[in-house]
Amino acid sequence: MTKKKLNIGVLALQGCVDRHRPHIEAAGASFCAVKTPEEFESVDALILPGGESTTMLKLIDTFDLEESLKKVFAAKPVWGICAGSILMAETAYVSSRTNVRDLMQQREISPPCGRRDDSEEVQKSFGLLPITIERNGYGRQRESHNAVVDGFEVSFIRAPLVKAVNDNVEILASHDGTPVWLRSGRYMVTTFHPELTLSYPSPMHRAFIDLVRASA
């Protein structure tokens, strides 16, 4: 008897979705792009992909998907990548390491979306992992870089920076002294993009699918 194939959903409201398909299929599971409540119910686990977290939050609100998402969060394994890790953090600071604050003061620009100060504005997140994360914490695209994590060359693209981690979170890999791959229970985050540079399946996809099997 072969076991039923796992159905791994990737939130497909916006962002880097299709690049996960070959990794998921190579790890022996099925790929499914999800954006409707019915589709959420059909998956065994969910990947929150890279993209723009503000756009995803806006679309979750526009299409009334918060309840459906929370049902998945409450019962199934979830992996957040880059923007997805921002959505999963307990606290998500908005910042890009530019001279934003000086420039705003100098020009008397009012801060975006009601933010008071570029280091203190917090954006909405779902708090699945007790970590604090800073959006674009490494900087803008100019500061995007490839780095070797756990022996594998991966991309950090306008990546978020993990600033604080609660004790019960397991750090699976760090880079330059900062955790970049973490796990807590059935939740996993990577601040980098294993889907872009690694051969199929990436060790992170394999680890997530193992996690899904273990919690099934």
Added chain:
Amino acid sequence: MSPKSPKGTANSGNVINLKTGLAEMLKGGVIMDVVTADQAKIAEDAGAVAVMALERVPSDIRAAGGVARMSPPELVEEIMASVSIPVMAKCRIGHFAEAQILEAIGVDYIDESEVLTPADEDYHIDKQQFKVPFVCGATCLAEGLRRIGEGAALIRTKGEPGTGNIVEAVRHMREINQDLKRVLTLDDAELMTEAKDLGAPFELLKIVRDEGGLPVPNFAAGGIATPADAALCMQLGAQTVFVGSGIFKSDNPANFAKAIVKSVAHFDDPKMVLEASKGLGEAMSGIEIAEIQDNMRMAKRGW
């Protein structure tokens, strides 16, 4: 990083996968032209994945005439300070000094754009020299591959900007799709002749044939004015849409912006596109392409 620096290593960040990687993150989104920090905030609040910082939207560039140049640096900086999403800016075709300035400012993407008056009639920018990624327009596969050969990490259609008329963007999407279909059927001997006939780099054509598609993402731009226009481009194979004058020249920019974002997220579901199309008010007024004088056809700029 200095644009003069030699070809990058993994650590310098001047590598194509980081450049195309950001474009991957922008997929399924809407990139909006904005001319002020306030417009940039309206765009971000509506769910834009990025904004294009401009001094004037294309329809105003068209109306103003004269030479259209890179936006003033202060304006680009102000827009960068106002939003948390990526900020793009345009330089003139071939004007690598403008591109160097934009890279020094720290914009996230540079559009070497036919919307501005070309600075060089023979040469596009050698984009390999830059760490910041470039997007370039293409009317067909060969033009796209020439730009990719120069280092572009993202291709977009050259729909006639500022017209609110989708016909040219559709022509370019169709053209690229037809070229792709043909190339995918060719063997190696035929591929070299195709490269000669198209004026496309052989090595890139081979990658297209072997990988079954373009080596970089492909977005739509030019003339998108309604949620239906956006859905049309997405269904023709665009992975994201740029909207220029279509938002801030409409009756109600915030509503139009939100509606186009909604439409792109569910481009293949007519009921959702219908929802997005209701209660919007007037779209920007459009221009019939045949009424535009030949020297004002921006798609003909660049090669």
